[in-house]
Amino acid sequence: MEIGIIGLPRSGKTTTFLALGGRSAHEAAGRARHGEPAVAAVAVPDPRLEELAVMFGSARIVPATIRYTDLPGVAPEQIARQHGLPESHLQYLAGVEALLAVIRAFDDGSGVPAQVEKDIESLETELILTDLQRVENRLGRLEKTIGKTTGREREAAEIERSGLLKVQTALNAGKAARTVELDSREEAALRSLALVSQKPIAWLINVDEQALASGADLTAPIRAKGLGPGALCVQLDSEMEKEIAELDAVSQAEFLAGYGIEEPAAKKIITLCFRLLGCIVFFTAAEKEAHAWTLREGGTALEAAGTIHSDFAKGFIRAEVVHWADLHAAGSYAACRKNGTLRTEGKNYVVQDGDVLMILFH
Ligand SMILES: Nc1nc2c(ncn2[C@@H]2O[C@H](COP(=O)(O)OP(=O)(O)OP(=O)(O)O)[C@@H](O)[C@H]2O)c(=O)[nH]1
Ligand SMILES: [Mg+2]
Known part of the structure; x- marks a missing residue:
């Protein structure tokens, strides 16, 4: 993620x-040159995975990871001058699945009071302007070539144009691309543009x-105004x-309790990002390793298999599935086999958060 x-x-x-x-971010920030993004891969802490590793006697634990990219801020005046975010930013943003927008x-x-709503608007405008520029460029090129295409190629170009026009209309009305409902073919056609306001x-x-x-x-007035699809707000x-984050585990727990904070930000934000992206976690566990994987909500056993290895998907026969909670309650895989909570599922089974999967393939 x-x-x-x-x-x-x-x-x-x-x-x-x-x-x-935490530490990997400190290292990355230390390495990054001034004005350049820093990237840190952070393990998603998951006590369920630890328990699975003990149960299966796994030699190693491979947690799910989130990669965070810290980008330098760009002033609104600069955005207006160059009609959007700088190219260097766009290259980094093309690969990210979601945005975490920090508002002061x-x-x-400085004596300048915080202006939360205004800053949200400015930032949203930055994203919209960036996309508008790219959508218009793409449309311009498409209009020039579409007349020369025929058959399949023509059909694909028409689909892309229709998607682009819908997005353009929204952007011109000051709305982010994420608010636009595209059909699956339009969405696929626009994917390579990696529009920032669509994330x-x-x-x-x-x-x-x-x-x-x-x-x-402070999130209440923002939420009251309506966030639109694909957006969340936290403080x-x-x-x-x-x-x-810099404290050791013991002092961390004491500190959190002292301030009445339920869980540290890192965890809260991870949960939030999973929700935002509609992602779930499933596990595989064996003697070699206990592994946590991320999957889109609604993902099937076949898709889960493909996440692990493309060969697993190609040769998929069936999956043995047991939910982590059932394993936890019964104490072992064998016990779950006996009590019937371990099931055999086919490729269309919709994987649930916390499922432990064993893929059988040839
Ligand atoms: N009081 C308070 N100060 C903060 C908070 N977050 C950041 N700061 C301070 O604000 C200043 C800027 O913070 P940075 O995290 O460097 O901001 P940035 O967005 O990365 O800045 P650029 O990369 O230069 O755009 C620093 O002096 C921080 O210590 C906060 O939650 N509360
Ligand atoms: Mg910074």
């Missing part, structure tokens, strides 16, 4: 990156300790969370 951290300059992106990524709600001592987005309102202590919910004190 790949998440890009974006935001206006000095909104706390790097602080958030460090809060989410803390007092940065699911989590608005992260970066508050300070005062706001946190007052119990104010977080990145500065404090960064400090929490």
Whole structure:
């Protein structure tokens, strides 16, 4: 899972990156040259996986990972001047599946008060302007060549044009591409454009300790205005969370309890990103390794097999499936086989979050 951290300059992106990524983020930030993105791969902590590893006597544990990319902020004036985000940003953003947009709600001592709603609008406009430029370029090229195409090629070009026009209409009305309903063929045709305003987005309102202590919910007015499809909103004190991430496990627990925080940001954001992307986790476990994998919600056993290895999908026969909770309750795979919670499923079985899969293939 790949998440890009974006935001206006000095909104706390790097602080958030460090809060989410812990040590690997610190290393990545240290390596990154000024003005260049930093990338950190972060293991998704999952106690279910640890337990599976013990149960199966697995030699190693391979957790699911999230890759966070911390991008330098771009000022709105610069965006307006060059009609969108710089090319260097777009290259990085093309590969990410979702955006974490950091909005400043803390007092940065500059005397400029935080303007959460205005900043969200500015950032959304940055994304929209970027896409508009690319959609119009693409449409221009398509219009020039479409007349020369025939048959299949013509049909594909028509589908792409229809998708582009729908998106263009929305963008011109100041709406993100993620609000546009495309049919599956239009969506596929537009995929290679990797439109930034089409990616699911989590608005992260970066508050300070005062706001946190007052119990104010800064996300409420944003949610009240309507976030639209593919968007979520949370608030977080990145500065404090960064400090929490630097503590060892014991002090971390004490600190969280002291502040009445239920779980550290890293975990909260991971859960959020899974929800935003409609992703679930399934497991494979054996003596060699216990492995957590991510899959789109609604993904089938065949798709799960393909996630593990393309050969598993090609030669798929069936899957043995047991839910982690049943394994946990029964204590072993053999016990689940006996009590009937271990089932055999075909390739169209819809995998559930927490399923433990054993793929049989030839
Ligand atoms: N009080 C408070 N200060 C914060 C918070 N997050 C960031 N800061 C401070 O704001 C300043 C900018 O933070 P960065 O994380 O570097 O911001 P950035 O968005 O990465 O900045 P650029 O990469 O330059 O665009 C730093 O001095 C941080 O310590 C927060 O949640 N609360
Ligand atoms: Mg930064």
